[in-house]
Amino acid sequence: MSGTPELELAGPGSALPVVAVDAMGGDHGPEEAVRGAVTAVREFGLRALLVGRRTEVASLLSEHDALREVPVVHAEDALEMHEGALASWRRPRSSVAVACHLIRRGLAHALVSAGTTGGIVATSTVRLRTQSGVVRPALAVPLPTGEKPTVLLDAGATADAKPEMLVQFAHLGSAYARTAFGMHRPTVGLLTIGSEPGKGNKLTRKAGELLTAAGESGALDFHGNIEGHDLLTRAVDVVVADGHSGNIALKTVEGTASFAMSAVREALTATPLAKAGTFFQRRSLRELRDRFDSETYGGAALLGLHGTVVIAHGSSRAPGIAHACHLAHDLAAGRMDEQVRRRVQHRQSSWFNRFAQHEER
Amino acid sequence: MSGTPELELAGPGSALPVVAVDAMGGDHGPEEAVRGAVTAVREFGLRALLVGRRTEVASLLSEHDALREVPVVHAEDALEMHEGALASWRRPRSSVAVACHLIRRGLAHALVSAGTTGGIVATSTVRLRTQSGVVRPALAVPLPTGEKPTVLLDAGATADAKPEMLVQFAHLGSAYARTAFGMHRPTVGLLTIGSEPGKGNKLTRKAGELLTAAGESGALDFHGNIEGHDLLTRAVDVVVADGHSGNIALKTVEGTASFAMSAVREALTATPLAKAGTFFQRRSLRELRDRFDSETYGGAALLGLHGTVVIAHGSSRAPGIAHACHLAHDLAAGRMDEQVRRRVQHRQSSWFNRFAQHEER
Structure with a gap:
């Protein structure tokens, strides 16, 4: 996947976070996910890429004349809707798993998917891991x-x-x-x-x-x-x-x-x-x-992991996906992970705690 | 309280169940409870009595010219709104406690109150006890x-x-x-x-x-x-x-x-x-x-006790109290306790269970 030249944009040195959109999740299939990602890029000025079956996604992108605006990363598999916690083991090459891999490598900073909540929670918790000090992630x-x-x-x-x-x-x-x-x-x-x-x-x-x-x-x-x-x-x-x-x-x-x-x-x-x-x-x-x-609310955010994960409603159409990208962008740009680290990690010992509070004031 | 002649109506031999209405519960005080009980008697043809401070309740009843239609049983105390589980011990002479006493003596068959849910659940669970085989009551x-x-x-x-x-x-x-x-x-x-x-x-x-x-x-x-x-x-x-x-x-x-x-x-x-x-x-x-x-829904029924208990919404006005009386009447007349006994008690052992099912068919 490093062969896609546009992915250079997502390098760690660049300013804007990159949102990886799962092209395969959601009740309405890749059409809405692709349109949503294109909307996020064109109307909200965000940086987004799509993860899914390359030929299918590229052909949809070309309908919007957006092949040069939204990079595609190939993933051969996808989580089925209603696939639960076992999805992470059963489908190591799903679009969600590949997006997590991009986040771990620093090529993307956030994941947006309208796929199965259970499957996304399980896959991203296993692959992105909880931040140090966070025992379990929570969906907000x-x-x-x-x-x-x-x-x-x-x-x-x-x-x-x-x-x-x-x-x-x-x-x-x-x-x-x-x-x-x-x-x-x-x-x-x-x-x-x-x-x-x-x-x-x-x-x-x-x-x-x-x-x-x-x-x-x-x-x-x-x-x-x-x-x-x-x-x-x-x-x-x-x-x-x-x-x-x-x-x-x-x-x-x-x-x-x-x-x-x-x-x-x-x-x-x-x-x-x-x-x-x-x-x-x-x-x-x-x-x-x-x-x-x-x-219009952007979707649910899975908090406490190394990386931003936003789960859009399964019935999301393009505007829903675009709003979810906006939320994911804001969370990644606002360094949620850094805030959580300061809040949670430093509170593990009360000795440490007192210093952390002092520092925050 | 056996001095009230109308209470003879509530003897165990009579056909219609008697609903004891807590005159002191609810956000709107005795006025609405009294009007509700009168409505239940006049419009729904039920048998109801009121439990509360006798002079206060009787004077309200006389405004409706209903002193000869709805008997009053005196209770000197009342549960405060928002009074919780300790109410049953703290207020042994509350209107709810007195109503439970009437049910235990067979002088009434159901309790209706718009008072504090926590206090009514605690008081009636302690005083009416759960039916044999029922571990905990439930609010329906x-x-x-x-x-x-x-x-x-x-x-x-x-x-x-x-x-x-x-x-x-x-x-x-x-x-x-x-x-x-x-x-x-x-x-x-x-x-x-x-x-x-x-x-x-x-x-x-x-x-x-x-x-x-x-x-x-x-x-x-x-x-x-x-x-x-x-x-x-x-x-x-x-x-x-x-x-x-x-x-x-x-x-x-x-x-x-x-x-x-x-x-x-x-x-x-x-x-x-x-x-x-x-x-x-x-x-x-x-x-x-x-x-x-x-x-219009009559209120919540506390199930699994020896006796019928219906808790009307705290904000109930007279029609809400009257509907709650209707529900209490139906539950008492339908011998809920008998049905529960057959369903729960007989299922305690699978040996017993098989016979009970056979008998029910």
């Missing part, structure tokens, strides 16, 4: 709360979490909120049941104690427990959860929003009169639909 | 899926559940769906992450195995894993979850629905033209609002 997703999103993590990377991991997730989420959304000192909440301290299950009760201690030490801005109905009220900037609760919460938000939107559509077209009313509401209703459209 | 809530609801349980009674408890919850939920909604052989799903068998965290993977076995034996109609976005799609009749995940899912549904409805309201009144359009949609929009109104 911005919730559609309005102008400023609330970041929810972990949305499903680590199903069985330990209390200590939730504290690390709080640090990962804080670094992410700062890098992706410019929140200087993000507030953190713990997703559990019951808003008072000491409520919840065993895991969240213990995690609540640790997070309270981290808040008192100044390491985090911890605001206490958050319940399910606070997820969309901008109660905090970052919501921390174990991967099981976080995934259920995220999918419940998505499912309920889509259920509510179709109930609204039904109500507004139930009678000819009601339907006539929508004539005056076209613009408002379009804006409403866009607000609940998951594609 | 119907989700607003449309004509037929989907029942979610446990919505928060048991935060740290064991896999075996989730199987019991499946039985409790099936008996409830049958009694409250006439579902003859309800389908059951397990709330977890990932739809394929073997996905999820340790708890749900193990529970999935046990539920699959129960499905194969014919004891349950188990349909496999359910994800967060399937909660409102009528994928199954009963969704089983541990109390932590179930509570997060329920509150996330409520929060997202309310968020979506206010976004719709905002969009439809954003411009004078859009607002003009709503003139033609008044009826449809009112129906839409009612559909997402939690008060």
Whole structure:
């Protein structure tokens, strides 16, 4: 793959990060991934390359007359949709595995894929490894709360979490909120049941104690427990959860929003009169639909690895892929890895911790 | 309290179950509870009594000219809103505790309260005790899926559940769906992450195995894993979850629905033209609002105890209390306890189990 001359662009000395787009992932196949990468390059001015079956991808690129703008790296295999954790072993030459290889070699800095979440999490965790001091990676997703999103993590990377991991997730989420959304000192909440301290299950009760201690030490801005109905009220900037609760919460938000939107559509077209009313509401209703459209949020970021990984929604079309590239670019350019290193690694010993905090001030 | 002559109605020999309404619970105080009980008696033809401070409740009843229709049982104390698990010990003479006492004595058959969930669960679990064979009670809530609801349980009674408890919850939920909604052989799903068998965290993977076995034996109609976005799609009749995940899912549904409805309201009144359009949609929009109104669902039922307990939403007004009384009546009249006894108790040994199944056919 070093034979592609454009790849020189991605050398370690250059300024802009390079986003490797998985051409083979997603429900809509390479067409949308290729169009998304071309959009990212032309409209957002990013640097992107495509990983996938070369002839197929090149022929799609030539349709956009973009063969000289977006380099292609060949990968003979691809993860199947719904392929789970075993994918990393079963498909060592998948487009996702090849993209990880590019990141490890310093030829790319971020991966964007609309493929299977389980497969991408497994493959990139094995191939990129967690950063020193990070026990498990976490999947961070911005919730559609309005102008400023609330970041929810972990949305499903680590199903069985330990209390200590939730504290690390709080640090990962804080670094992410700062890098992706410019929140200087993000507030953190713990997703559990019951808003008072000491409520919840065993895991969240213990995690609540640790997070309270981290808040008192100044390491985090911890605001206490958050319940399910606070997820969309901008109660905090970052919501921390174990991967099981976080995934259920995220999918419940998505499912309920889509259920509510179709109930609204039904109500507004139930009678000819009601339907006539929508004539005056076209613009408002379009804006409403866009607000609940998951594609505008860029996708889920897998945090805590050596390298940036953004997983776009499986149903993403080109704009969704392009937004995911934008997010991946911002995270890589903002040196998320460096922030996480400072936050997590230095907190391993309290002796070290005191010096690290002093240095940060 | 046996001095009240109307209480004779509630003797064990009479046909209609008696619903004891907690006059002191809920955000809106005794006014709404009293009006709700009167509505239940007059409009639904149920038998209800009120438990609370006698003079206060009686004076409210006399405003409705209902002193001879709804008996009052005195309780000098009440659970504070947000009072948690310790309430049962701290307030032995609360209205909820007195209502439980009436149920134990056979003078009432069901409790309805809009008070603090934590306090009611703790008080009624201690005072009514779990049915023989039931390890922990579960809170069942119907989700607003449309004509037929989907029942979610446990919505928060048991935060740290064991896999075996989730199987019991499946039985409790099936008996409830049958009694409250006439579902003859309800389908059951397990709330977890990932739809394929073997996905999820340790708890749900193990529970999935046990539920699959129960499905194969014919004891349950188990349909496999359910994800967060399937909660409102009528994928199954009963969704089983541990109390932590179930509570997060329920509150996330409520929060997202309310968020979506206010976004719709905002969009439809954003411009004078859009607002003009709503003139033609008044009826449809009112129906839409009612559909997402939690008060029409009657409240959460605490299952697995000796006696029926229904917890109405804290913000319930009189119609919400009346619907909760209706649900409590149906559960008590349908002999939920008897169904649960047959389902759970007889399944404790497989030897017993085989006979119990044979007998049921």
